[in-house]
Amino acid sequence: MTEALSPPEIRAIHKGCRNSFALGKSKPMEWRSGQLNALECMLAENETTFCEALAKDLGKSVTEAFVYEISFVISASSHARKNLANWMRDRRVSTPLLVKPGRSWVRPEPLGTVLIISPWNYPLQLCLAPLITAISAGNCAVIKPSELAPATSAALAKITPRYLDSNCIRVIEGGVEASTELLELDWDHIVFTGGEKVARIVMTAAARHLTPVTLELGGKSPCIVLPDADLDIAARRIAWGRFTNCGQTCIAPDYILTDQRTAGLLIPKLQKEITEMFGEDPKQSKDYGRIVNQVHFDRLTELIYDNEVSIGGQSDRNSCYIAPTVLHPVNRHSLSMQGEIFGPVLPIMEVAGLEQAIDYICSGARPLAAYLFSKNEAALKQMVDQVSAGSIGLNDVMMFMAVAELPFGGVGASGMGTYAGESGFRQLSHEKAVLKRSWWPDWRLRYAPSSSRKLKWLRKLR
Numbered sequence: 001m002t003e004a005l006s007p008p009e010i011r012a013i014h015k016g017c018r019n020s021f022a023l024g025k026s027k028p029m030e031w032r033s034g035q036l037n038a039l040e041c042m043l044a045e046n047e048t049t050f051c052e053a054l055a056k057d058l059g060k061s062v063t064e065a066f067v068y069e070i071s072f073v074i075s076a077s078s079h080a081r082k083n084l085a086n087w088m089r090d091r092r093v094s095t096p097l098l099v100k101p102g103r104s105w106v107r108p109e110p111l112g113t114v115l116i117i118s119p120w121n122y123p124l125q126l127c128l129a130p131l132i133t134a135i136s137a138g139n140c141a142v143i144k145p146s147e148l149a150p151a152t153s154a155a156l157a158k159i160t161p162r163y164l165d166s167n168c169i170r171v172i173e174g175g176v177e178a179s180t181e182l183l184e185l186d187w188d189h190i191v192f193t194g195g196e197k198v199a200r201i202v203m204t205a206a207a208r209h210l211t212p213v214t215l216e217l218g219g220k221s222p223c224i225v226l227p228d229a230d231l232d233i234a235a236r237r238i239a240w241g242r243f244t245n246c247g248q249t250c251i252a253p254d255y256i257l258t259d260q261r262t263a264g265l266l267i268p269k270l271q272k273e274i275t276e277m278f279g280e281d282p283k284q285s286k287d288y289g290r291i292v293n294q295v296h297f298d299r300l301t302e303l304i305y306d307n308e309v310s311i312g313g314q315s316d317r318n319s320c321y322i323a324p325t326v327l328h329p330v331n332r333h334s335l336s337m338q339g340e341i342f343g344p345v346l347p348i349m350e351v352a353g354l355e356q357a358i359d360y361i362c363s364g365a366r367p368l369a370a371y372l373f374s375k376n377e378a379a380l381k382q383m384v385d386q387v388s389a390g391s392i393g394l395n396d397v398m399m400f401m402a403v404a405e406l407p408f409g410g411v412g413a414s415g416m417g418t419y420a421g422e423s424g425f426r427q428l429s430h431e432k433a434v435l436k437r438s439w440w441p442d443w444r445l446r447y448a449p450s451s452s453r454k455l456k457w458l459r460k461l462r
Contacts, residue, residue, distance in 0.1 A: 004173065004174045004175070004177070004178060005172060005173075005174065005178065007181045010172060010178065010181045010182060010185075011181075011185065013142060013170050013172060014113070014142065014182075014185045016167065016170075017113045017140040017141070017142060017167075017168060017169075017170060018112070018113050018140070020140055020167040020168045021110070021112050021113055021139070021140045021168070025140075025165070025167060025168055026110065026135075026138050026139060026140050026165075026168045027109075027110060027138045029084060029085065029088060031138075031165070032084060032135055032136055032138055033081055033084055035135045035164055035165060035168075035169070036077045036078075036080055036081040036084075036132065036135055036136065037081060038163045038164055039073075039077050039128065039131070039132065039135070039163065039164065040074050040077050040078060040081075041163060042159060042160070042162075042163035042164070043070050043073060043074050043128075044074065046155075046159050047066065047070055049155055049159065050065065050069070050070060050124055050152070050155055051065040051066065051070070052151075053124075053149075053151035053152040053154070053155040054069060054123070054124065054149075054151075054152055056151040057120070057123060057148075057149040057150065057151045057152050057292070058120075058121075058123075058149065058245065058246070058248070058289050058290060058292060059246070059288075059289040059290035059320075060245070060289050061286050061287045061289075063287065064244065064245065064287065064289065065124075068122065068125065068244070068245065069122060069123075069124040069125045070124065072125050072129070072401075073124065073125055073128045073129060073132070075404070076129055076132050076404065076420065076421075077128075077132045079404040079421065080132050080133070080135075080136040080421070080425070081136075083422065084136055087108070087136065087422055087425045088108060088138075090105045090106065090107050090434075091105060091106045091107075091108075092104070092105045093105060093106060095435075096461075097461055098445075098446075098458075098461045098462070099435065099437070101437070101438035101441075102435060102436055102437040102438055103435075103436055104433070104434065104435045104436075105434050106431050106432065106433060106434070107431075107432045107434055108137070108425070108426065108429035108430070108431055108432070109138070109429060109430050109432050110137050110138030110139045110428070110429060110430070111137070111139055111188040111189050111212075111428055111429065111430055112139060112140070112187075112188030112189075113139065113140045113141065113142065113187055113188050114130075114134040114139045114140070114141045114142070114187065114188060114189045114190070114191060114428060115141075115142050115144070115182055115183075115185075115187045115189070115190045115191070116130045116131060116134065116141055116142070116143045116144065116190075116191045117144045117179060117182070117190070117191070117192045117193070117194070117202065118130070118143065118144065118145055118146055118193055119146050119193050119194045120146035120148035120149040120292050121245060121248040121249065121250070121292070121342070122245070122249075123145060123146055123149035123152040123153065124152055124156070126193050127143050127145050127156060129419065129420065130191040130193075130214075130419045130424075131143060131169070133191075133419045133420065133421075133424035133425060133427070133428050134191075134428055135169070136425050137424075137425050137428040137429045138429075139188070139189070139428055140168040140169065141168070141169050141170075142169075142170050142171075142172055142182070143156070143160075143169075143170070143171045143172070144171075144172050144173075144174070144178060144179060144182055145157070145171065145173060147173070147174060147175040148292055148293060149292070153171075153173050154173070156171050157171045157172075157173050183201070183202065183205035183206075184205070186209045186211070187206075187209070187211050188211065188212075189211065189212050189213070189214065189428055190202060190206050190211055190212075190213045190214070191213075191214045191216075191419055191428075192213065192214070192215050192216070193215075193216040193217075193250075194216075194217065195217065195218070196217050196413060199215050199217055199415075202215070203215070212417075213416070213417070214409070214415075214416065214417030214418065214419050214427060214428075215410065215415040215416050215417065216250065216368070216408075216409065216410055216415045216419070217250075217368065217410055217413065217414050217415040218250035218251075218340050218342070218368050218410075218414060218415075219254075219340055219365055219366070219367040219368050219410070219413060219414040220254040220255060220337075220339070220340050220341075220364070220365075220367055221250075221251055221252065221253055221254045221367045221368055221369040221370060221371070221389070222253070222254065222255060222256075222257055222357070222360075222361050222367060222370050222371065223238060223253035223254075223255065223256050223257070223370075223371040223372075223373070223397065224256075224257045224258065224354065224357045224358075224370075224371065224372045224373065224374075224383070225238075225256055225257070225258040225262055225266060225373045225374075226258070226262070226353075226354060226372070226373065226374040226376065226379060227258075227259060227261065227262045228374055228375045228376055229262075229373035229374050229375065229395075230373075230375070231262070231265055231266055231269055232269055233395075234266070234269075234373040234395075235266055235269035235270045235272070235273050236273045236276075237373075237395075237396050237397055238253055238256070238270065238346075238373075238397060239270055239273040239274050239277065239324070240273075240277070240397070241253050241397035241398045242324075242344065242346045242397075243274065243277070243278070243288070243324045243344050245289055246288065246289035246290060246291060246322070246343065246344050247324075247341065247342065247343040247344035247345065247346075248289075248291070248292065248342055248343060249398070250340075250342075250368055251368055251369040251391070251397075251398050251401070252397070252398065253346070253369075253371055253397050254340060254341055254367075255330075255336070255337065255341075255346065255347045255348070255349060256346065256347070256348040256349070257349055257351050257357040257360065257361075258348065258350065258351065258357075259350060259351065259352065259353060260350050263328055263329070263348050263350055266348070267310050267311065267326060267328060267348070270311060270326055270346075271311050271326075274311065274312075274324045278324065282312075282323055282324055283314075283316070283319075283321050283323070288324075290319060290320045290321055291320040291321070291322060291343060292320070293320065294317060294320060296320075296342075296343065297315070297317055297320045297322065298317075299343075300322055300341070300342075300343040300344075300345060301315050301317075301322065302335065303327075303335050303336040303341065303343075303345055304322075304325060304327070304336075304345060305327070305334075305335070308327040308328065308329070308330055308334065308336075308347075309325060309326075309327060310326045310327065310328045310348075311324065311325060311326035312324050312325035312326065312344075313325050322343060322344050322345070323344070324344050324346075325344055325345045325346065326346045326347075326348065327345065327346065327347040327348065328347070328348040329348065329349070329350055330347040330348065330349050331349060332349070332360070334347065334349075337349065354374075354379055354382065354383075358382070358383070358386050358387060361387055362386070362387065362388070365412060365413035365414065366388045366389055366390075366410075366411045366412035366413060366414055367389045367390070367414050368389065368390040368391070368410045368414040368415065369389055369390060369391045369392070369393060369397075369398070369400075370383070370387050370389035370391075370392055370393070371392075371393040371394075371396075371397050372392075372393075372394055372395075373395055374394075374395070380394050380395075388411055388412070389411065389414070390408070390409055390410040390411050390414050390415065391406070391408065404420075404421050405421055405422070406420075406421070407420065407421065407423035407424075408420040408421075408423075408424075409423075445457055445458055445461075446458075
């Protein structure tokens, strides 16, 4: 990490970005498209550097770093760039008879300068994906990477100015002090990805300036497995979703809800898939990552009780290694069921069936994602109809992130707003209403003095 900036230096960067926006530098389509193209070039030309940083911070393999960080961002940027002209286009709306002759339309215009505070679990993707949206909407942006992923943060700070317009886009490194100073400033929008505790601090700071916020917060994402599901495929997809990035994914299945018999059938299939993916000893696998630091390691190992361990449970504090772990049986009072796990630990809680599973989910905070595996169309429909979550996955986990046209965002305690695709573009734009009237005719119906005749016509034209 580079030397931390002083508060005056941070304020100067903020002022410079606001001045650039006031001069209109980020508004033209050519600038937006050019910056997105430059971002894609930055990732392609510095792939090795970013992969090495991600390996150092989180033990990510080259494949994992490329697929879930670098390639993901390049695809998102390419999608935004190709659709930019359509997103920026004025949108006509109908004009009532009383207002005619005239026409009405909505023009999306940039908000201004956006602050992006990103987390450590996907330290490249979750910095740059919101930046893509900010750029496509014509905003200037300041990025604050997580200090818990220092190698990636340093790489972003060093490489970004070589490709992107430093008058409009800046990276500020640092810890809590830098975040605190940034939150003291007046922004036009704040995008924060992280935990609920810090989100409250962000919202409190934003409220002082009436700044709108987008929050992506996670939560306990449930995964229901019904007896009629294809358990081999379900186990493979669940194991992939839970243990990719060592379980440090906000939309990973956090726990499984299923009946006793299905749990007994599912556990050995999960073991088989874990072995297929990471070998007999996942600690030796190049595809299995590490916990970000010892603080989170200690938090996670406290969740693992020997009498609940069905798979895994091994750990090594020095290397921040925790084996892919499945806990069964657990109940609603188990420590692993009290909050988001955010690690390679997967509890299985037994329920009688779909109704009880949905009742349990709906009794808690609304999650960022919820999943159901079943061949029953009525059950799939019931899940969509009755469960409120940021996203719903039916017969797979996390793959909705690969659909560029789907919005991504939380609801309730799992967040608010979106920052992906067209929905994110709308979120980081102001939808400006415009009405253009003709000079003639200028009906006198709306002008004083009033009369019963005028009122009669106004009733007809309403």
